[in-house]
Amino acid sequence: MTNEEWGKVRNKLQKAVGQNNYTSWIEPLEFAELDGGVARFLVPTNFLGNWVSQNFGDQILKHLNGEGVKVARLEFKVPEKAKPRPVVPNADKTAAPATITKPDHSDLPGAPLDARFTFDSFVVGKPNELAHAAARRVAEGGPVTFNPLFLYGGVGLGKTHLMHAIAHEMKTRQPDLRVVYLSAEQFMYRFVQAIREKQMIDFKQLFRSVDVLMVDDVQFIAGKDSTQEEFFHTFNALVDQNKQIIISADRAPGEIKDLEDRIKSRLQCGLVVDLHPTDYELRLGVLQTKVNAYREQYKGLVIADGVLEYLAHRISTNVRVLEGALMRLFAFASLVGREITLELAQDCLGDILRASDRKVTVEEIQRKVSEHYNIRLSDLIGPRRVRTIARPRQVAMYLAKHMTSRSLPEIGRRFGGRDHTTVMHGVKRIDELKGIDDQIAEDLELLRRALEA
Numbered sequence: 001m002t003n004e005e006w007g008k009v010r011n012k013l014q015k016a017v018g019q020n021n022y023t024s025w026i027e028p029l030e031f032a033e034l035d036g037g038v039a040r041f042l043v044p045t046n047f048l049g050n051w052v053s054q055n056f057g058d059q060i061l062k063h064l065n066g067e068g069v070k071v072a073r074l075e076f077k078v079p080e081k082a083k084p085r086p087v088v089p090n091a092d093k094t095a096a097p098a099t100i101t102k103p104d105h106s107d108l109p110g111a112p113l114d115a116r117f118t119f120d121s122f123v124v125g126k127p128n129e130l131a132h133a134a135a136r137r138v139a140e141g142g143p144v145t146f147n148p149l150f151l152y153g154g155v156g157l158g159k160t161h162l163m164h165a166i167a168h169e170m171k172t173r174q175p176d177l178r179v180v181y182l183s184a185e186q187f188m189y190r191f192v193q194a195i196r197e198k199q200m201i202d203f204k205q206l207f208r209s210v211d212v213l214m215v216d217d218v219q220f221i222a223g224k225d226s227t228q229e230e231f232f233h234t235f236n237a238l239v240d241q242n243k244q245i246i247i248s249a250d251r252a253p254g255e256i257k258d259l260e261d262r263i264k265s266r267l268q269c270g271l272v273v274d275l276h277p278t279d280y281e282l283r284l285g286v287l288q289t290k291v292n293a294y295r296e297q298y299k300g301l302v303i304a305d306g307v308l309e310y311l312a313h314r315i316s317t318n319v320r321v322l323e324g325a326l327m328r329l330f331a332f333a334s335l336v337g338r339e340i341t342l343e344l345a346q347d348c349l350g351d352i353l354r355a356s357d358r359k360v361t362v363e364e365i366q367r368k369v370s371e372h373y374n375i376r377l378s379d380l381i382g383p384r385r386v387r388t389i390a391r392p393r394q395v396a397m398y399l400a401k402h403m404t405s406r407s408l409p410e411i412g413r414r415f416g417g418r419d420h421t422t423v424m425h426g427v428k429r430i431d432e433l434k435g436i437d438d439q440i441a442e443d444l445e446l447l448r449r450a451l452e453a
């Protein structure tokens, strides 16, 4: 491979991974040779090589091969003469892997921050308002009032987003602050590397020299005895110096299995806040915010009324899934050049909708509706056409259409083998009524909440 080819690949990678990642990880790579399908690069540290290999290896391979360079494997090597960069504060700063922003804190061991994860882009609702308020409070700096701040909650609910937002905010307010964000896995990795390279003193010094330490997904170190031990000492040393610590996990400290009791109790000493599962309003808020963010990129795309509400109702798993669904929908609609309608969303997001379908079934809807209107289930499904039964049936059909991904014929079959046009008519009728009949609108909302609970 020529340097020119590598230059082209670097340009592509710059676009693919973003400027921050590029500067931290790709720029320091020096192409050495291509030998029998193996591309070798010189790197300033083993840490950088391993990180690049794990996090960007696939993309580098893809772009090399895309440029016509036949490469099956990548190798990263520290040049013989250049000793691995000692991990001590204020060491040589020229080949830094993971700095956050200016000023140059390149000796710090943290992972890069995602520029999109700021307080501005974080949507606040009932389920996360306490966590958000605590994060804001910590980000303001000033005297440390609760240490650590412990954020926990299920997958994709915004723990990492909030931690990055704190780091961004702190770096903006106090550029000299030594803020380190990393995952517990990276902490362990650095620790093991320090043992292997006999640099434990440097490791200890380095972690004790930070002003703010954030460790994401701390449950990862459960059961890893020596990493826990080291984490415990680091934690104590920083708390003793009154340095802020922020920790996240997928559950409360007391519930993390195989975590030493002394660590659990330490983690519980500060403020422990929970990010609750999202509710409908928060999901809708996130969708609206994301749509605004996409407007620039997808100029001219139209979203029909009710689509966002439908997604917020139907995808109740987590924000990551919700975001992914919206992104896919926009990409798909712009590809086919169509307005984003309910039908398009159902076509394009079938798998995601089916996955969240597990929660609400047509049968559950029928049960709840018959209870709500105090009619027999057999009547709801059966042939009777009196208004007191036909209207609840239409409500049930409407909910089945909007809360499950069943098709109209499938719904019809579950309502005593009715034709899909009957279902369509029922859904349309309720759609009209809910705008003019407050009772129907209220029934729908109550039933929806009961079904989602």
Ligand SMILES: Nc1ncnc2c1ncn2[C@@H]1O[C@H](COP(=O)(O)OP(=O)(O)OP(=O)(O)O)[C@@H](O)[C@H]1O
Pocket: 117, 121, 122, 123, 124, 128, 153, 154, 155, 156, 157, 158, 159, 160, 161, 162, 250, 286, 319, 320, 323
């Ligand atoms: N309240 C919110 N407002 C805006 N975006 C959010 C919100 N909550 C989560 N997100 C987005 O959802 C995605 C997942 O969030 P994040 O990575 O912070 O989750 P997490 O709780 O750390 O999950 P995991 O435990 O899987 O790492 C991110 O893209 C994030 O920006």
